[in-house]
Amino acid sequence: MTGNGSVTPDGPIITVESLSKTFANGVKALDQVSIDVARSEVLVVVGPSGSGKSTFLRCLNGLETADSGTVVVDGIPLDDNPQNRLEIRKEVGMVFQQFNLFPHMTVGANIDLAQMRVRKSAPREARGVTIELLRKVGLEDRVESYPSRLSGGQQQRVAIARALALRPKVMLFDEATSALDPEMIGEVLDVMRDLAAEGMTMVVVTHEMGFAREVGDRAVFIDEGRFVEVAPAAELFDSPREERTIAFLSKVL
Amino acid sequence: MILAAIRRWTGRTMLTGRTERVGRTGRTEKARRRYKPIAADIVVDIVAFAGLVTALALLLAHNTAALGYRWQWHRVPRYLLTFGDEGFQAGPLLIGVGVTLRIVAVSLLLSLTIALATALLRLSSSAVGQWIAGVYLECIRNTPLLVQLFFIYFVIAPLVGWDGWTSAVISLSLFEGAYASEIIRGGIVSLPYGQWEACYSLGLGRRDALRFVILPQAVRRILPPLVGQGISLVKDSALVSTIAIYDLTMRGQVIVAQTFLAFEIWFVVAGLYLVMTVSLSAFVGLLRRRLAVNYDR
Numbered sequence A: 001m002t003g004n005g006s007v008t009p010d011g012p013i014i015t016v017e018s019l020s021k022t023f024a025n026g027v028k029a030l031d032q033v034s035i036d037v038a039r040s041e042v043l044v045v046v047g048p049s050g051s052g053k054s055t056f057l058r059c060l061n062g063l064e065t066a067d068s069g070t071v072v073v074d075g076i077p078l079d080d081n082p083q084n085r086l087e088i089r090k091e092v093g094m095v096f097q098q099f100n101l102f103p104h105m106t107v108g109a110n111i112d113l114a115q116m117r118v119r120k121s122a123p124r125e126a127r128g129v130t131i132e133l134l135r136k137v138g139l140e141d142r143v144e145s146y147p148s149r150l151s152g153g154q155q156q157r158v159a160i161a162r163a164l165a166l167r168p169k170v171m172l173f174d175e176a177t178s179a180l181d182p183e184m185i186g187e188v189l190d191v192m193r194d195l196a197a198e199g200m201t202m203v204v205v206t207h208e209m210g211f212a213r214e215v216g217d218r219a220v221f222i223d224e225g226r227f228v229e230v231a232p233a234a235e236l237f238d239s240p241r242e243e244r245t246i247a248f249l250s251k252v253l
Numbered sequence B: 001m002i003l004a005a006i007r008r009w010t011g012r013t014m015l016t017g018r019t020e021r022v023g024r025t026g027r028t029e030k031a032r033r034r035y036k037p038i039a040a041d042i043v044v045d046i047v048a049f050a051g052l053v054t055a056l057a058l059l060l061a062h063n064t065a066a067l068g069y070r071w072q073w074h075r076v077p078r079y080l081l082t083f084g085d086e087g088f089q090a091g092p093l094l095i096g097v098g099v100t101l102r103i104v105a106v107s108l109l110l111s112l113t114i115a116l117a118t119a120l121l122r123l124s125s126s127a128v129g130q131w132i133a134g135v136y137l138e139c140i141r142n143t144p145l146l147v148q149l150f151f152i153y154f155v156i157a158p159l160v161g162w163d164g165w166t167s168a169v170i171s172l173s174l175f176e177g178a179y180a181s182e183i184i185r186g187g188i189v190s191l192p193y194g195q196w197e198a199c200y201s202l203g204l205g206r207r208d209a210l211r212f213v214i215l216p217q218a219v220r221r222i223l224p225p226l227v228g229q230g231i232s233l234v235k236d237s238a239l240v241s242t243i244a245i246y247d248l249t250m251r252g253q254v255i256v257a258q259t260f261l262a263f264e265i266w267f268v269v270a271g272l273y274l275v276m277t278v279s280l281s282a283f284v285g286l287l288r289r290r291l292a293v294n295y296d297r
Ligand SMILES: Nc1ncnc2c1ncn2[C@@H]1O[C@H](COP(=O)(O)OP(=O)(O)OP(=O)(O)O)[C@@H](O)[C@H]1O
Pocket: A023, A024, A025, A027, A028, A029, A047, A048, A049, A050, A051, A052, A053, A054, A055, A056
């Protein structure tokens, strides 16, 4: 578990500089955004639909390739080098709005897969880690279930366990609760809260403003691909400075 | 048969990973629902088909009587099976079935390999790969199979020293492979892109994603239309009789030429093809059922 970045244990774990991304259809999703994320920090990202939140998150693990600017995770630059990209993906877990569990595999197999194929763990060793992770999200009794047998909230908790399978240093959450029935949102947020308390570095895109304010260390308000306002979470939600932040928050709160 | 295919097809939307809660009793109900229709469909298909054949036969009998055709069914069995000193021996028609089955089996494997390779090339990011796959598809799909068969047998084969059998298998494989590759590609792109992204975000490469996540799911979607393609292969294989391969059709032609039992022999030949295609669907139906179990536990 020694990343290249252990040389600078106190520096930011994620450094983003002047990141821009325009899609083929001409939509400018990110416009010169820069930010540093400290170790164990929880950064929440809020903004209107289509403002570039997902694109920003996906640029952090190379699911999307920026046109210009740099992303460095734990000392590893995210560039054309596939080896670097792989290293970053091992260090960064991602949780999707739609869970994206593998429906043809059991819960256990979902979590084993990357351990065996990427970390080259032996099956029994992988399964041990899997059980431990499932215990963490409160689903150790569902190892042999297929995802379709679980509720939405349970599926998302499995997805979180799966994203943790490679022991990442950073977790990205893209609207992890937006596809859930209201009564299931709480159980997922609880897991995220626990992770934050354990000191996991997290970048969280969410529409749950209460949760964002409570768990977030810092918050970013993004609009039209720009970071309009970056501030400690309590400050951004309680006393936003920018006109557009105020307008947005007054609409969603 | 079409209805049954659609029912089977839509029946699997429940397998795409949407949340679905089923109570304790749901299990057996589900199992029954899953197993019965396939058996019932086949029975209905066969009964309907038998009815149609009977009606046709009656019509035919009526008309042939008018023509003065003399039915001689008693002369037919010897071309299927003879019983002599050495026990049962396959007659020319059954031997022809064997040849057809061998050609079909080898072509099926080869065409699936070609199809998978072509589908992956078309989905790859390599421009050259996409181009090669595209040219192959267009050439195959826009010329008649018979012409392809002649081209390979009369033009390519002499140059590279293939015999008729090899030419036949290669023509059929290239032809069916082109169509099957589109089926496979369709199955792959029909999966939610999130499945790929989940793999990538976990550090899995393209190859692992395909092998462990994409293809196992795509197979369940691809199989029904692929069976249809396999059935086409059985039927299209009759064309190899034109390059002097003694398959079922060729044997039929020879017997008819010698005995003038045209009606009887072609009835039997058609029936034998039918048996092959129906068995193929039934076999794959069984296979599918075994595959489907997984998702549903
Ligand atoms: N693959 C793509 N091709 C073209 N345009 C895209 C693509 N992905 C996103 N966009 C566009 O880029 C902009 C930013 O999209 P993004 O998904 O990052 O927004 P978001 O803030 O996550 O929105 P939401 O809250 O709806 O998820 C939007 O206008 C979107 O339409």
